[in-house]
Amino acid sequence: MADHDSEDAAHDSGAGGGGMSRRGLLLGGAAGLGAAGIGAAGATAAHRLVGGAEPAPGSESAPLHGDRTVPFHGRRQAGVETPPQSHATFVALDLDDGADADAVRRLMVILSDNAARLTQGVPALTDTEPELAELPARLTATFGFGRGLVERVNPDAVPDWLGPLPKFEQDDLSPEWGEADLLVQVCADDPVTVSHTVRMLLRDARPFSRPRWSQSGFRRAHGSQPDGTTMRNLMGQVDGTANPAPGTEDFDHLVWGEGGPHWMAGGTSLVLRRIATDLDTWDEIDRPAREAVVGRRLDNGAPLTGENEHDEVDLEATGPDGLTVIPSFAHVRRARTGDPDERIFRRGYNYDLRDGVTGEAGLLFASYQADPLRQFVPIQRQLDELDLLNQWVTAVGSAVFAVPPGCAEGGYVGQSLLEG
């Protein structure tokens, strides 16, 4: 390798008429770091040298997690059951008018290959910034198909639930965040990794499609608190306590439930709602009222009828005044229909675009379920009718995607639709 590089450099300077070649410049730059043995190879070695710097005196360095990976290949796509990473970007694309089923196939071949490599810390095949691919930090890239894409490939294959949700009175939807043909959900514990991955995927999607929207969100930084801690939204609430637990039969039934079109076996659906939160008027509400609005304690997320986060919510318990402890308008009461099949799996991310004067903050409410019409809609109808939380939160965007099954090595996401 070292010999080859130096020979290349010789070749290049010869061809360049004695001038400095690009490769020569690179080698020169690396040698400038003053490291021994740099000839063994270029940027990667240079990166390791930079990465291997001694920690500053007195600081205790946390264990590095940049090289942690999540498998890309498998029966189900990663990024659903995967314990939520700290950063997420959801990007929606619309196919070009001329893109037919074969173009969609070729697009998904390329995107799947990029995702398979990048998630394992390997640069995309044509990666122009390969150094940015070196720290996957639990990167996942998850693909979802909008109604438009499936109709274009095979109108008979469209699941009946794939398309806009029924109208809800409390919604104030902007088409800016609406339905689209293809969704890419990119999550990692490092925002630079997310950025680079989105860039590689969008760049290679450009001959086939145009971006429709992009929504980025965050949770607590990786390492701030123990893995598995339920997230807090920007209203301060513990958000997602009632989620089914990945790996359980309950979860498989609710999220991966079979019964849809054949090509969706091993898939699920994503409802992505952009929920704007009015934090200024939320400031006007005192702590006891805030807890009553949701029906849970703010300190640990426990129901007002319990002590610990995961205690069962007791909707019947009454207080000294004879009223139920959890009020009639409380979010936890309204979010339960009483039908155990009418539940969803949430994997949301906060967003905050306020610049002090304008801009919006809120929650990217990502909900996975086998069938949005049978699971998400009944819950949302109840919340739409009555939920005191509606005073501060408003859905301003909504889109539904079919999340196809995962792929085996050498395959691509969507193969069951495109070749089924």
Add this chain to the structure above:
Amino acid sequence: MHQRTTRSATAAALFALALSACGGGSAEPEEAQAEQAAAEATAADGFEITDPWVKAVTQDEGMTGVFGEIANTSASEMTIVSATADGADTVELHEVAMEGTDTTMTEVEGGFVIPAGETYTLEPGGYHIMLMQLTRDLAAGNELTVTVEFADGSTASFDAPIRPYTGANEEYEGGSEGGEEHDMGDMEGDHSGQGDGSGEDGGDSGDGYGDE
């Protein structure tokens, strides 16, 4: 003792095959194995290529490059003297010279010479296999079969994924095109040049995909 040797030889052969598979294709393994048993090895036997790819272009754009990392796993020097590819009437082996920030590509005299056990990188801005006088679109997401020929007359084929790429715009001087200047698909501004074959680039989209 004898059995053990045989087994480890088999394991080594399997491992070599697995490596070749990872590399996205390699030298006609059946033919190679047969020859290995019968006579001495050809240059093709030592050829491997990792992560090959081709820049997508429409036929109208006329030329493009093949990239990847070649390995010579044999114990003797290997020279690639020529190449062919389905969809290109002319194929040359090129290098890129740099003057200031301008890059110019020219045909490599004597082919790609790869010392025993070494790797040889084909990359935008460096050595590459140049496809010219295309006979059809090379649509992103498909694959293209490329065949390289060695100095001893042996050949090896591999399938290279076709990918959108906006770099590799070196100007070409010389060769069969005379004084005309071409580049590998200049992509200014729009969707053209990436061979999406979706019907809007003027390419005959019906023919654009059949390379697998």
